Amino acid sequence: MSKMYKKLLLAPGPTPLPQEVKIEGAKDIVHHRDPESKKVLGKCMENFQWLLGTTGDVFLLASSGSGAMETAVQNVVSPGDKVIVVNAGNFGTRWLKMTKAFKANVIEIGKTWDKIVTPEELKKVLDENPDTKAVFCQLSETSTGACSNVKDFAEIVSKTSAITVVDGVSGVGVVPLYMDDWKIDVVVGGSQKGLMIPPGLAFIAVNKKAWKMVEECKQSRFYFDLTQYKKHVDSGNMTPWTSAITIVNQANVAFDMIRSEGKEEMWKRYSKLAVAVRQAIHALNLELWSECPGDAVTAVKIPEDLKDGGKIPAIMRDDFGITIAGAQGSYKGKFIRIGHMGAMDFYDELCCISALEKTLYKLGWKFELGAGLTAFQKALID
Amino acid sequence: MSKMYKKLLLAPGPTPLPQEVKIEGAKDIVHHRDPESKKVLGKCMENFQWLLGTTGDVFLLASSGSGAMETAVQNVVSPGDKVIVVNAGNFGTRWLKMTKAFKANVIEIGKTWDKIVTPEELKKVLDENPDTKAVFCQLSETSTGACSNVKDFAEIVSKTSAITVVDGVSGVGVVPLYMDDWKIDVVVGGSQKGLMIPPGLAFIAVNKKAWKMVEECKQSRFYFDLTQYKKHVDSGNMTPWTSAITIVNQANVAFDMIRSEGKEEMWKRYSKLAVAVRQAIHALNLELWSECPGDAVTAVKIPEDLKDGGKIPAIMRDDFGITIAGAQGSYKGKFIRIGHMGAMDFYDELCCISALEKTLYKLGWKFELGAGLTAFQKALID
Numbered sequence: 001m002s003k004m005y006k007k008l009l010l011a012p013g014p015t016p017l018p019q020e021v022k023i024e025g026a027k028d029i030v031h032h033r034d035p036e037s038k039k040v041l042g043k044c045m046e047n048f049q050w051l052l053g054t055t056g057d058v059f060l061l062a063s064s065g066s067g068a069m070e071t072a073v074q075n076v077v078s079p080g081d082k083v084i085v086v087n088a089g090n091f092g093t094r095w096l097k098m099t100k101a102f103k104a105n106v107i108e109i110g111k112t113w114d115k116i117v118t119p120e121e122l123k124k125v126l127d128e129n130p131d132t133k134a135v136f137c138q139l140s141e142t143s144t145g146a147c148s149n150v151k152d153f154a155e156i157v158s159k160t161s162a163i164t165v166v167d168g169v170s171g172v173g174v175v176p177l178y179m180d181d182w183k184i185d186v187v188v189g190g191s192q193k194g195l196m197i198p199p200g201l202a203f204i205a206v207n208k209k210a211w212k213m214v215e216e217c218k219q220s221r222f223y224f225d226l227t228q229y230k231k232h233v234d235s236g237n238m239t240p241w242t243s244a245i246t247i248v249n250q251a252n253v254a255f256d257m258i259r260s261e262g263k264e265e266m267w268k269r270y271s272k273l274a275v276a277v278r279q280a281i282h283a284l285n286l287e288l289w290s291e292c293p294g295d296a297v298t299a300v301k302i303p304e305d306l307k308d309g310g311k312i313p314a315i316m317r318d319d320f321g322i323t324i325a326g327a328q329g330s331y332k333g334k335f336i337r338i339g340h341m342g343a344m345d346f347y348d349e350l351c352c353i354s355a356l357e358k359t360l361y362k363l364g365w366k367f368e369l370g371a372g373l374t375a376f377q378k379a380l381i382d
Numbered sequence: 383m384s385k386m387y388k389k390l391l392l393a394p395g396p397t398p399l400p401q402e403v404k405i406e407g408a409k410d411i412v413h414h415r416d417p418e419s420k421k422v423l424g425k426c427m428e429n430f431q432w433l434l435g436t437t438g439d440v441f442l443l444a445s446s447g448s449g450a451m452e453t454a455v456q457n458v459v460s461p462g463d464k465v466i467v468v469n470a471g472n473f474g475t476r477w478l479k480m481t482k483a484f485k486a487n488v489i490e491i492g493k494t495w496d497k498i499v500t501p502e503e504l505k506k507v508l509d510e511n512p513d514t515k516a517v518f519c520q521l522s523e524t525s526t527g528a529c530s531n532v533k534d535f536a537e538i539v540s541k542t543s544a545i546t547v548v549d550g551v552s553g554v555g556v557v558p559l560y561m562d563d564w565k566i567d568v569v570v571g572g573s574q575k576g577l578m579i580p581p582g583l584a585f586i587a588v589n590k591k592a593w594k595m596v597e598e599c600k601q602s603r604f605y606f607d608l609t610q611y612k613k614h615v616d617s618g619n620m621t622p623w624t625s626a627i628t629i630v631n632q633a634n635v636a637f638d639m640i641r642s643e644g645k646e647e648m649w650k651r652y653s654k655l656a657v658a659v660r661q662a663i664h665a666l667n668l669e670l671w672s673e674c675p676g677d678a679v680t681a682v683k684i685p686e687d688l689k690d691g692g693k694i695p696a697i698m699r700d701d702f703g704i705t706i707a708g709a710q711g712s713y714k715g716k717f718i719r720i721g722h723m724g725a726m727d728f729y730d731e732l733c734c735i736s737a738l739e740k741t742l743y744k745l746g747w748k749f750e751l752g753a754g755l756t757a758f759q760k761a762l763i764d
Binding site: 007009011013014015016017022023025026027028029030031032033034062063064065066067069070073079097098101102103190192198199200201219220221222223224225240241242243244245246247317323325 | 389391393395396397398399404405407408409410411412413414415416444445446447448449451452455461479480483484485572574580581582583601602603604605606607622623624625626627628629699705707
């Protein structure tokens with residue numbers, strides 16, 4: 001392979017950044033307590049409220065998305081509390097491990113990673129456990145690409161005293177979400193996925209029903225203690241600790257771009273892209289991994305009869321300059337993951353399909369060279 | 383005041399960035415699990431080992447410095463453990479609140495913020511409490527500028543089964559520190575002070591004596607669980623959650639600059655700068671706040687008979703484009719803080735002294751205009 005000047009990032013996060021966001025990352029530091037920064041922080045919180053569709057509080061954290069997940073657990077789960085975890089992937093498993101680490105009494109609704117948990121299944125378990133305090137689930141399960149029906153989950157939970165906590169790390173900004181309308185109580189997420197900004201910023205949105213639990217929560221907490229965050233927002237200080245202020249500024253630049261496109265338009269664009277990628281996958285004689293593929297990440301089954309199929313991500317990266325992701329944990333080698341989120345455009349995905357074709361060809365997979373590209377192209381002719 | 387094009391940041395963190403670091407912040411995102419990023423993360427850890435003077439493990443966190451402080455507490459303090467907190471400032475108080483939040487049995491050695499705790503005082507309390515598990519202190523107390531004698535603290539603690547945990551947030555990279563030689567067991571810090579990189583990255587260094595406590599610790603923890611970090615470093619995966627990879631790259635750029643200057647040379651340069659600022663302060667008929675001023679931050683007493691002295695930071699910022707910091711908490715209005723850390727050069731401090739003179743003049747303080755600048759200039763003639 002000749003030297004590659006162009007490398008493309010199509011993993012399900014971190015994702016590529018728009019030029020405007022990159023340039024913002026090179027600017028001078030403004031002190032996080034400067035009046036200018038306070039405005040920037042306030043604007044960023046409002047931007048998140050708008051994107052999430054909530055009038056509830058949004059708090060900005062200096063952490064990765066996992067830190068925001070921990071914030072949710074530490075602030076609504078007291079030791080011994082009964083919680084339900086919907087688990088059909090690596091991040092469902094993360095909720096499981098986290099709630100257990102903080103000594104919750106955890107009921108798991110577990111599935112293999114090619115399946116999703118249905119609202120009916122959740123309802124049954126919730127009915128059997130009326131003392132449940134919180135239900136933890138994923139908007140988009142980053143590890144499998146599956147999108148569960150969090151709208152119906154939240155509708156069911158809203159009829160009880162429990163709250164719905166949604167991991168929106170790879171979903172927010174990519175797939176539809178109307179936090180208040182859908183009666184979701186807590187949404188958490190990170191910066192490095194649909195938001196088109198570097199990793200290191202995270203957020204948590206909390207409605208009134210959940211806030212009561214935050215106030216009553218008996219968990220040991222400090223860095224992620226939301227009562228501290230609330231106090232500092234209310235006093236105009238905005239955050240209790242030093243903000244990742246550069247990334248907050250970058251977020252506002254990205255939000256300007258998102259607002260100018262419109263969030264529904266953006267979700268439609270990603271969806272079109274995902275549909276086209278799925279068409280290409282079929283044209284390459286491959287199958288989708290999940291029974292319920294979402295529009296943020298496409299998981300593609302590695303055929304069992306394809307020798308060295310587990311090497312697809314490494315070959316695509318090392319020989320063809322395209323970074324996608326493999327499967328995580330015990331599913332390693334079973335499927336690959338292609339992101340459609342962040343500043344990924346049609347041409348990025350086109351190059352990704354091209355690299356996937358070349359890789360499959362190299363590995364001896366039977367398909368017609370160009371078939372994926374053609375299917376992708378056809379899917380995007382309006 | 384005419385429009386200001388040039389604004390200078392001289393707060394005790396976040397600090398200004400060198401051009402090279404800013405440009406690094408505008409580069410394309412590389413996936414944090416890419417082989418290139420793994421090398422970058424490994425190199426950054428080695429850089430920290432070198433700067434801290436330790437052969438122990440260093441872990442990189444996506445958080446602010448307070449997150450690194452929490453990491454120390456969550457990983458070495460089990461509920462009910464007896465700990466000693468050295469507290470003569472806002473960040474000593476942060477150790478106090480944090481250790482209490484995680485249910486430690488806390489013994490506070492407290493002083494007013496113009497004083498420091500001596501090694502003799504620590505020895506006395508430690509002798510009276512042989513069941514102490516850990517001693518928490520500050521290398522540089524960011525809120526007061528004071529530098530305690532952590533070398534002697536650690537020497538005393540090393541003779542017991544307890545460990546010394548040092549908050550190096552504003553000290554690391556600015557004042558001398560030899561973690562292993564000084565027998566310090568844990569050092570934590572953030573990115574936005576002496577390291578000349580944006581906020582959002584933090585670190586914790588842990589030696590063998592402390593690591594045993596990490597393994598035995600009974601605290602609920604997940605995001606900051608160092609056993610997870612260790613597992614991922616050992617497996618070559620480097621970090622358990624998504625890294626703030628852009629800031630890690632920026633850190634390596636800053637470390638290249640620091641290594642090329644030499645750390646001892648750098649510490650000397652900051653010290654010279656601090657000495658010159660203190661000379662200027664005296665020449666302006668002002669007094670230093672702390673009985674033991676350090677070289678990272680200079681705290682200057684606001685004279686009680688200076689009307690509107692509490693407005694100094696706001697006037698310097700709004701009228702003269704210079705950001706310094708006031709005092710925190712209940713000491714607000716009693717002193718101001720000028721940083722000498724990060725990419726602050728002689729000329730930045732010169733402009734700061736100029737703005738301070740103009741501000742004092744405006745407020746009617748009695749001094750000779752130019753006296754501060756002259757003293758600063760004289761102090762730096764070799």
